[in-house]
Amino acid sequence: MFALSLGSALIDGLRDSIAVVACVSALAGIGLNVQFGFAGLLNFGHIGSALVGAYGAAIVVNQGGPLWVGVIVGVVAAGVLGLLMGLPTLRLRADYLAIATISVAEILRVLANSARLQSVTGGPIGISNVADDFYSINPIPDGRYGWGSFSYNHNTLWAMLVGWSLVALASLFVWGLAHSPWGRLLKAVREDEEATRSLGKNVFAMKLQAFIAGSVIGGIAGIIFTFDGGFVKPDFFIAQTTFNWYLVVILGGAATIIGPTVGAIVYWFVISVFNSLLSQAIGRDGWWFISSTDVGAVRYVLVGVSIALLLVFRPEGLFGNKEEAVIGEH
Amino acid sequence: MVPFLGITLALWVTIGAAIFTATEASAMRGLGGSVSSGLQTPSTTAPTTTPPTTTAATTASSTTATEEDDLPQIITRLKAGTKAVKGVALIVSKDGEEIGRSKTDAEGFAAVAVPGSGQYQVKLDPLTLPDGVTFEADAPKQLTPLVLGNNDRPVIFRLTTESEASTSGPGTAERLVGLFASGLRFGLVIALAAVGLSLIFGTTGLTNFAHGELLTFGAMAAWYLNSNSGGLGIPLLIATVGAVILGCAFGASYDVVVYRPLRRMGMPVVSQMVVSIGLALATRYTFSVIFGSNAKQFSDYAAQSPTVDLGIISLRPKDLVISAVALIALVAVGLFLQRSRLGTAIRAVSDNPSLAIASGINDAGVIRTVWALAGGLGALAGVMLGATEGVQWNMGQHVLLIMFAAVLLGGLGTTFGAMLGGIFVGVVSDMSTFWLDADLKIVVALATLVLVLLIKPSGVFGVRARKA
Numbered sequence: 001m002f003a004l005s006l007g008s009a010l011i012d013g014l015r016d017s018i019a020v021v022a023c024v025s026a027l028a029g030i031g032l033n034v035q036f037g038f039a040g041l042l043n044f045g046h047i048g049s050a051l052v053g054a055y056g057a058a059i060v061v062n063q064g065g066p067l068w069v070g071v072i073v074g075v076v077a078a079g080v081l082g083l084l085m086g087l088p089t090l091r092l093r094a095d096y097l098a099i100a101t102i103s104v105a106e107i108l109r110v111l112a113n114s115a116r117l118q119s120v121t122g123g124p125i126g127i128s129n130v131a132d133d134f135y136s137i138n139p140i141p142d143g144r145y146g147w148g149s150f151s152y153n154h155n156t157l158w159a160m161l162v163g164w165s166l167v168a169l170a171s172l173f174v175w176g177l178a179h180s181p182w183g184r185l186l187k188a189v190r191e192d193e194e195a196t197r198s199l200g201k202n203v204f205a206m207k208l209q210a211f212i213a214g215s216v217i218g219g220i221a222g223i224i225f226t227f228d229g230g231f232v233k234p235d236f237f238i239a240q241t242t243f244n245w246y247l248v249v250i251l252g253g254a255a256t257i258i259g260p261t262v263g264a265i266v267y268w269f270v271i272s273v274f275n276s277l278l279s280q281a282i283g284r285d286g287w288w289f290i291s292s293t294d295v296g297a298v299r300y301v302l303v304g305v306s307i308a309l310l311l312v313f314r315p316e317g318l319f320g321n322k323e324e325a326v327i328g329e330h
Numbered sequence: 331m332v333p334f335l336g337i338t339l340a341l342w343v344t345i346g347a348a349i350f351t352a353t354e355a356s357a358m359r360g361l362g363g364s365v366s367s368g369l370q371t372p373s374t375t376a377p378t379t380t381p382p383t384t385t386a387a388t389t390a391s392s393t394t395a396t397e398e399d400d401l402p403q404i405i406t407r408l409k410a411g412t413k414a415v416k417g418v419a420l421i422v423s424k425d426g427e428e429i430g431r432s433k434t435d436a437e438g439f440a441a442v443a444v445p446g447s448g449q450y451q452v453k454l455d456p457l458t459l460p461d462g463v464t465f466e467a468d469a470p471k472q473l474t475p476l477v478l479g480n481n482d483r484p485v486i487f488r489l490t491t492e493s494e495a496s497t498s499g500p501g502t503a504e505r506l507v508g509l510f511a512s513g514l515r516f517g518l519v520i521a522l523a524a525v526g527l528s529l530i531f532g533t534t535g536l537t538n539f540a541h542g543e544l545l546t547f548g549a550m551a552a553w554y555l556n557s558n559s560g561g562l563g564i565p566l567l568i569a570t571v572g573a574v575i576l577g578c579a580f581g582a583s584y585d586v587v588v589y590r591p592l593r594r595m596g597m598p599v600v601s602q603m604v605v606s607i608g609l610a611l612a613t614r615y616t617f618s619v620i621f622g623s624n625a626k627q628f629s630d631y632a633a634q635s636p637t638v639d640l641g642i643i644s645l646r647p648k649d650l651v652i653s654a655v656a657l658i659a660l661v662a663v664g665l666f667l668q669r670s671r672l673g674t675a676i677r678a679v680s681d682n683p684s685l686a687i688a689s690g691i692n693d694a695g696v697i698r699t700v701w702a703l704a705g706g707l708g709a710l711a712g713v714m715l716g717a718t719e720g721v722q723w724n725m726g727q728h729v730l731l732i733m734f735a736a737v738l739l740g741g742l743g744t745t746f747g748a749m750l751g752g753i754f755v756g757v758v759s760d761m762s763t764f765w766l767d768a769d770l771k772i773v774v775a776l777a778t779l780v781l782v783l784l785i786k787p788s789g790v791f792g793v794r795a796r797k798a
Contacts, residue, residue, distance in 0.1 A: 042600065088784045094600045095537040099734050100783045103776040106731060110773050124476070125449070243607055293481075293623070297615040304611030311605050312592070 005280060011149045013273035020156075020228040022268040023163035024221050029248040029260030030170045031217030036246070037254035037324075038178060039210035040190030044098040044242055045085065045105030046218050051237040053078040053219025054226040055112060058130040059120060067133040071223060078219020079212050086211035090204060102239055113234035126233035134159075134227040159228045166224065167261055170217050175257045177213070186210055187255070187324075240300065247307050253320025262318060271299055401443040403482045404452055404475060406434070410463045410489040414438030419455035424448060433458070441482075449476050452485050459489075466490045481624060509761045515649050515718075517736075517756020518656035520729065523711035524736035524748040525663055526581070526704025532680030532743035533693075533700050535599040536589065540610035541708065541733060542726025543617070544584075548577040548709025549716035549725060550621055558629040566630035570713045574706045581705015584609075585698050610727070618723035625720035652714045659710060660749055663703075667745055676700055680743060732759070732772070735779035741789025751789070755779075 016022060028050060035041045057074035061067060089100045112121045121127070138158040144151050152160070177183045188196045189206050197203045226232050244267070252263025278295050316322045404422050408415040420440040421431045429450070434440040444450055453472040465471055469488035477483045527541045554561045555569035564572070588609065592602050667673035678686040679696045687693050708726075715725060736755045740747020755775050762774040782789065 042604075092783060092787055095603055096738075096783055096787055098603065099537070099731075099738065100780055103731055103734075103779050107773050107776050107780075110769065114767060114769055116767060116770070240611065243611060246604065246607075294619045297618045297623075300615040301612045301619075304608040304613070304615065307608030308588075308605045308612070309608075311597070311601055311608070312595070315601070 006277075009273045009276035009280070012276040013269040015149060016272035017265045017269035018160070018164075019268070020159050020163050020224065022264050023160070023167050024225045024228070025245060025248050025267060026167045026261040026264035027163070027170055027221035027224065028218050028245045029252070029264055030167070030174055031214040031221065032242075032245050033214075033249050033254060033256075033260045034174060034177070034210050034217065035214035037249060037256070037259070038174075038183065038186050038190065039207055039214075041090065041207060041211060042094045042098045043101045043211070043214070044239070045101030045103070046214070046245060047237050047239060047242045048085070048101070048105030048108045049078045049081055049215040049218030050222030050225065050241075051105070051108050051112065052081045053222035054232045054236075055121060055127075055222075056219070057223045058127045058226050058232045061130045061133060062127045067137070070130075070133075074223045075216055075219055078222070079216045081219075082212035082215025083208070085215070086208045090207045090211060102242070105237070105242070106239060109234050109237045109239075112237070121234075122232075124234060126231055128231035130232065131227045131230035159224070163224050163228070166220060170220070171257055171261060178257065182206075182209075243307065244303055247303055247310070249317075250307065250310050250315070251317050253317035255321070255324045256317075256319045259317060259319050266318070271302070274302060275299060401445065402447075402477050403441040403443045404450060404477065404485060405439070405441040405482055406452075406485045406487060408434050408438040408440070408454075408487060408489060415460060415463055415489060417458060417460070419458045421453050421455055423451050431455070444477055447476075447478050449474055450483075454487055463489055484624070506761065506764060509764055510757060512649065513757035513760030514753065515653045515656075515756075516760055517753035518653055518660065519711045519714045519752075520732055520736050520756050521749045521752025522656055522659055522707050522714075523729070524733045524740075524752045525660070525745055526700075526707045527733055528737045528740070528743055528745055528748035529676065529680070529700045530704050531737070532745075533676065533683075533697050534589065534593070536606065537599075537603050537734075537742075538584075539603060539606040539730070540584070540613060541704070542728070542730035543610055543613040544577060544581055544705050544708030544726065545712030545715060545729065546614065546617055546723060546726035547580050547705075548573045548712030549721045550617060550712075550723075551576045551709065552713045552716065553621075553626060553628060553721045556628050556630065557626070560626075561629075563629070566628050566713075566717070569628075570710065573713055574709045577709025577712075578702040578706040581708065582698055582702040584705070585701035589701075590694065590697070614724060614727060621721075621723050623723065625722040625725075627720055628717055648717055652717060655710075656714060659707070663707065664746065664749075672696075672699060728772075731779065732756075732775045735775050735782070738779060738787075738789055739782050744789065747789055 028046065031049065032043065032046050035043045035046075053074040055074075056077035057070040060070035060073045065073075085101060085104050089097050092100060111117060113124050114121075115123050117123070135155050135158065138154060140154040140158050140161075142154050144153055145157055146152050177186075185196070185201060186206055189201075189203050193203050225236070248263040248267050249260050250263070251267060252259030252261065275295055278298060282291070282295070310317065316324070404420075406420055408418055414434075414436065415438050416434055416436050418434045418440070419431050420434065420442055422429045422442040422444060424444070429444055430442040432440045432442045451472055451474055466488040473485050473487070475483045475485050523541070523545055526544070527538060530536055530538050530541075552566065552569045552573035555564045555572050556566045557563070562569075588605070589602060592605065597605075667677060675686070675691045675696050676699065678689070678691055679693050683693060686696075712726065715729065719725065732755055733752070736752035737748045738751070739754060740749070740751035755778060758778060759771045759775040763771055766774065
């Protein structure tokens with residue numbers, strides 16, 4: 001019925017699976033995995049950490065501050081958010097924690113969007129031109145690199161290089177954490193909080209530390225996202241994005257080191273191939289009741305169905321351990 | 331069992347779609363939808379009855395942008411009281427530079443094509459306003475709509491005839507009372523929906539993140555039944571009854587197709603909650619594909635009808651109707667739960683499931699009933715929300731967290747707590763706009779929610795959960 005080009009769809013998929021968007025998802029997923037996978041904390045407001053990181057960096061750079069100060073402010077802001085959000089909420093049970101965290105993230109988004117704070121946050125329009133300093137320290141000489149469809153200019157390559165290096169560093173960091181006594185204790189907290197407490201361990205402090213660590217990594221993801229695009233806008237930080245990251249983590253395998261990264265790569269590959277095929281199929285004229293502007297929406301349908309089906313059929317994802325993947329009530 | 335579950339789960343999304351696609355062939359191309367897709371010429375859809383609004387929109391557009399059908403337009407429909415306002419110039423500019431203007435026709439319609447996405451400034455030429463027609467006292471005279479992609483952007487100017495304006499010169503006290511009244515209306519609607527959410531939690535332990543979609547479903551079902559331009563043209567009150575019945579079926583289908591199989595699988599409730607998020611995403615974006623991304627109005631009550639003076643405050647009739655119906659429905663639910671056998675059974679299952687089953691109560695049937703009830707109440711709330719704020723694919727998601735706030739404020743699982751919580755959240759968040767910007771209303775509601783969770787997670791009326 002349609003002249004579909006599988007080849008071009010696959011190339012789209014491969015391009016996106018190594019692009020900066022994928023490493024942002026991977027980073028955010030790694031952060032979420034520390035909280036959700038290792039510590040069993042259902043944080044539905046992870047996008048708030050990315051928002052605070054992104055806005056922290058963008059505001060500093062926009063006000064004329066140097067790049068490194070912006071990055072530090074972004075990271076610290078995400079850490080402080082983790083502390084402030086975690087301190088009162090981590091004593092709550094799973095569903096209350098989820099509702100409280102998603103509410104905090106929504107409050108942050110609405111505030112960033114508010115006309116009252118427009119002089120600082122830019123209101124609905126956001127802040128643009130924040131990446132100039134980031135690209136001015138690009139050591140890669142001007143030009144195009146790569147072959148055919150996988151050819152990138154020096155700036156894109158620089159953003160990808162930084163992004164994926166951070167993914168590697170963050171994975172290494174989490175690997176270190178998970179194999180330390182701290183990491184084993186964290187898993188113990190997740191599996192049986194009461195038992196761990198009865199052994200004299202400070203369960204609350206463990207949860208809080210994990211929550212802050214995850215929030216900081218989420219903040220870094222927000223910073224990379226900002227520098228890649230060159231601007232921030234409140235619309236980027238809608239609650240749905242948190243659930244994309246949940247899919248990334250569950251798909252790769254919660255409580256694994258490599259899981260979120262593989263999950264992000266697979267996620268973006270599948271989404272892009274799907275988008276590409278769908279766009280080709282419906283063309284400009286629409287197909288049945290789907291118009292060309294609906295491709296983005298159909299993608300979220302896919303995300304939603306995937307989350308539900310994964311939890312039913314393969315909660316451990318690609319690499320996870322079935323025993324560890326049960327959410328709540330072990 | 332598992333393959334069955336997989337297939338039904340995948341099909342579940344299409345169930346919601348199927349109900350609409352039955353009526354959607356002509357309905358798809360409503361006022362906003364037709365041009366938002368920008369793909370079909372009106373003739374291909376050939377609706378059986380040419381909707382008056384669409385005709386007006388297309389004639390208006392043909393005078394301004396005959397050659398460029400793909401361009402998005404800023405459209406408006408001017409009314410003062412119940413009368414369309416004719417011959418007023420709509421001026422659209424960007425960054426201070428005028429892009430185009432167009433005069434409203436006999437229906438009050440005007441449309442100006444704009445070059446693409448972006449923020450525009452829209453105003454009315456005050457010289458062309460007919461004598462005796464003015465802006466409402468607190469209405470903005472210039473609007474700054476954001477146009478996205480090829481989607482048409484409707485704008486609303488709140489006009490009034492002078493005789494009305496003179497009666498509503500709001501002082502501080504009047505404004506506060508007015509905000510209280512609108513907050514009460516919103517709170518009653520939230521309370522309706524929150525009762526369902528609370529009952530589901532009470533009987534199954536599930537925190538249903540897909541509850542907002544029950545509201546959206548009801549509003550959309552009513553729109554397809556009611557709208558003159560794309561629907562069946564049934565009067566709204568009858569359409570509401572239809573929407574509530576469909577909503578009951580939709581709510582019950584959540585249970586039959588998804589949650590009952592999951593419970594039998596032994597999935598922990600927290601995992602079920604994450605599944606509900608997946609379902610919410612899938613359902614919501616399916617709605618967006620079917621319904622289009624623009625807000626649409628019901629055909630009844632769309633007009634700015636004259637206000638009813640109640641001494642201290644004056645209300646629009648639809649606000650009165652909404653508040654009254656919501657109040658009656660809440661009382662009816664309360665009586666049902668307290669007095670009827672089924673209601674008693676529901677309370678028994680909430681209180682102690684094991685004991686209830688041991689006493690011979692059919693818990694599966696009770697849970698099914700609760701889901702149907704929640705679906706019906708959600709649909710009713712959705713219609714009411716749609717009547718005041720327009721029907722949109724994500725309207726339910728917008729109030730989901732406010733519903734959580736209502737339920738948690740009263741104490742999760744307590745029905746009367748949820749009612750009072752809803753009313754409280756509605757009133758507090760609406761009244762906060764007296765001091766704060768209107769867009770920070772949601773912040774007030776969410777901050778209330780967070781505070782309650784921090785101070786007394788069991789809610790004001792709740793008992794401390796046996797299990798932390």
